[in-house]
Amino acid sequence: MTIDQIQKAADFIRSFNTPAPTVGIILGTGLGALAREIKTDVEIPYETIPNFPLSTVESHSGKLLLGTLAGKPVMVMQGRFHFYEGYSMPQVTFPVRVMKWLGVQTLLISNAAGGLNPGFQVSDLMLIEDHISLLLTQNPLTGPHLPAFGDRFPDMSEPYHPKLIQEAEAIARELGFPVQKGVYVGVTGPQLETKAEYRMLRQWGADVVGMSTVPEVMVAHQMGLQVFACSVVTDLCIPETLEKASLPKILAAAARAEPQLTALFRELVARL
């Protein structure tokens, strides 16, 4: 991926003459409802944007929304790219680089994740405080160093902005719903984990496990964006009581958490 490719995508998006977005939002599996809260100026299908990968997962609709949320100019990815779909890590994270080029300063991410912490329940929201990257086969930050992206060896001591986590906790309290906080472990998928793997991931300090988010966060943090991310616990990954995974159940659990997640994101954007 080259700067020229990023520039071309950014120029194309700018050509719609909407207000320059300051907030980027990536919506996870089954969590697209926030899009309905956006006062949308334009919808841009991914396949029309130069150098954008195409979305392939059915539960993702694959378009970029430009508009306003709580009065702020936002750019929303309705549908994201996963490594397990066959995209390379530079492709998975390409839209985040484009966001930066367009002037985005804050990135909000949602995802569906499996709950490893025995205190969690299905449809809980978990504010991500930290992550563990188990993307062992490819890393979006490798390759020739382009100083325009940021540091060669980006610091990861605080990839999730503490002020945004605090703000989200305050919002949840005010709106009257509970939120969990914890560590997200990012895996490549697409298979779900074995019981032995869930046991290991829990022992390693993770509270939820999922197949997204970590690449985007690494790239966004390298480029100096403020990042906030929230998981929805869609299934319980406790080895002793593990049930067979089912996509319909995962989507139903995501749908039940959506109103709270939507309210949380809207309020967070309002207070930026």
Ligand code: HPA
């Ligand atoms: N593992 C990985 N990703 C997931 C899971 C899981 O159990 N549930 C939802 N996304």
